[in-house]
Amino acid sequence: MDFRIFAFGVGIASATLIGTHAQAASNLLTNGSFENHIYVGPPNITAFPGWTVNSGSFPLLLAQGLTPAPLLFGRDNVRGPQSGNIFLEDLSEGTDTVLSQTFMDVAGKTYRVSGYEASDGGANTNFSLSIDSTVFGAGSPIPHTRWIQYSTTFVGTGSDTLSIASSVTDGFVAFDNFKVTAVPEPDAWALMIVGLGLTGAAIRIARRGRTNVVGAV
Numbered sequence: 001m002d003f004r005i006f007a008f009g010v011g012i013a014s015a016t017l018i019g020t021h022a023q024a025a026s027n028l029l030t031n032g033s034f035e036n037h038i039y040v041g042p043p044n045i046t047a048f049p050g051w052t053v054n055s056g057s058f059p060l061l062l063a064q065g066l067t068p069a070p071l072l073f074g075r076d077n078v079r080g081p082q083s084g085n086i087f088l089e090d091l092s093e094g095t096d097t098v099l100s101q102t103f104m105d106v107a108g109k110t111y112r113v114s115g116y117e118a119s120d121g122g123a124n125t126n127f128s129l130s131i132d133s134t135v136f137g138a139g140s141p142i143p144h145t146r147w148i149q150y151s152t153t154f155v156g157t158g159s160d161t162l163s164i165a166s167s168v169t170d171g172f173v174a175f176d177n178f179k180v181t182a183v184p185e186p187d188a189w190a191l192m193i194v195g196l197g198l199t200g201a202a203i204r205i206a207r208r209g210r211t212n213v214v215g216a217v
């Protein structure tokens with residue numbers, strides 16, 4: 001067997017598996033870090049494409065970096081976005097805010113959902129993060145925290161919904177960097193590892209063969 005051909009074939013297979021894994025790691029959410037935003041009007045009301053407000057009335061949703069600049073940023077526990085240039089802050093003062101996004105996935109496949117939350121620890125602040133009806137992060141009242149990541153795994157149904165709920169009457173709560181990514185199947189990991197190992201072995205054998213030919217000459 002020509003080990004160069006063998007190495008090339010195994011390499012192609014390994015690259016395909018790695019590409020499949022990279023595709024599985026892509027975020028199924030649109031605008032998960034709130035970087036894409038539309039200033040609607042006073043008082044600093046902002047819309048975020050991909051997300052839907054479900055609270056009955058448009059809440060006061062603020063993002064750092066907007067023009068005109070919203071007030072009350074630069075707290076000691078949130079010195080900037082967790083990711084990118086923008087983060088979401090709820091200052092709705094008593095309004096129950098629910099922001100959600102419905103996304104398509106593959107029924108029966110396992111996914112991981114994650115996101116970050118921070119708060120100034122106000123006495124009348126609360127939040128919950130949920131995927132469909134399953135809560136994977138919550139606080140009431142919310143402790144004084146810098147960015148904390150919350151995550152869980154779930155089995156896709158074909159169409160699932162991530163919801164961010166918060167209520168603020170004293171203080172603030174902020175959110176950033178939400179992702180939904182496919183969890184690689186164990187057999188895919190095994191195939192990728194085997195493929196990479198075979199590629200390395202094939203290359204070593206081919207090099208050894210070339211060395212022997214040169215030595216014989």
